[in-house]
Amino acid sequence: MIKAAEQAFKTEFTPRDRELLQSYFHLAESMADLIGPHCEVVIHSLESFEQSVVKIVNGHHTGRKVGSPITDLGLKMLRQYEQTGELTPKSYFSNNKGGEMLKSSTCILQGEKGRPIGMFCVNMNLSYPFPEIIKTLMPDTTQHHSFDMTENFSASAGDVVEQALNHAIAEVEADDSVNLKGRNKAITKVLFDNGIFELKEATNIVSNHLSITKHAVYKYIREFKS
Template sequence: MLRLYEQTGEVTPKSYFSNNKGGEMLKSSTCIIMGETGKPIGMFCVNMNLSHPFPEIIKTLMPDTSQHHSFDMTENFSSSAGDVVEQALNHAVIEVDADDSVNLKGRNKAITKVLFDNGIFELKEATN
């Protein structure tokens, strides 16, 4: 894929069949990750093992609705670090305000702890 890009400038993701070391068939997809300067900085590759029954493969792509549990995992698809910080702050405020054990005097400290525990201060823009 990288060689094709170098020869033609083509960056359209490609899907193809391949085999793993054990000879099992894979459905593979690859795309080039472009940097801010327009040059490739990496490649994203996904390989799906087709030796398993197809219904089993599909099950891995869907949530198990028979369990009737809510999904606690959330992801942030923000386009900037500032958005990530703002969303994390809003979430922390809601979480702390819902906790009756936190008094008004300890509110800001509790919010800061939630943000710290979630790793938000690892972002450069977070401390501002």
């Protein structure tokens, strides 16, 4: 079955195709870290169906490793893609060899000219005790990490700048080592270190809020860069 399917999809990979496929490796690591150890993330290459697994994280859930072949369901999804062009079929449930239930999602990865070159697969092992799954999604208070990190989810760049500016002001005003004369520069430094001035509206918003000129803001930024 693999040989027949491979003939149907067989195309010569270009260096760019391999580069694009490898660019997803870090995403696989990141997703597995986000969801937790009960989640397996796999990247298949369609260059060789017999050795299609080119990246796998937490492979113990299915007993696979780099160099393992594509699955029968993977072949079926490729056939469906050929017929429908659907890149992201709905999630599905299956069982591994040990009988453990998996909830999975697979996405077809495209290379040059829109040709399918791989598959990005996520398999969550639902047979883990639910409290263990929840525990991996919550912060570990025994490590004494700080959980006051903020992220500004806004619909406009201006809102992102405004919220970042408010956080920077609060941070500087809580620092007794910063005097009144150095306040504006210190606030600008916090924003600079956090990359806020990559947003085009930042300079205007900061200068208006701090009641200083844009030239003063640019002067601070030049000093920080040097």
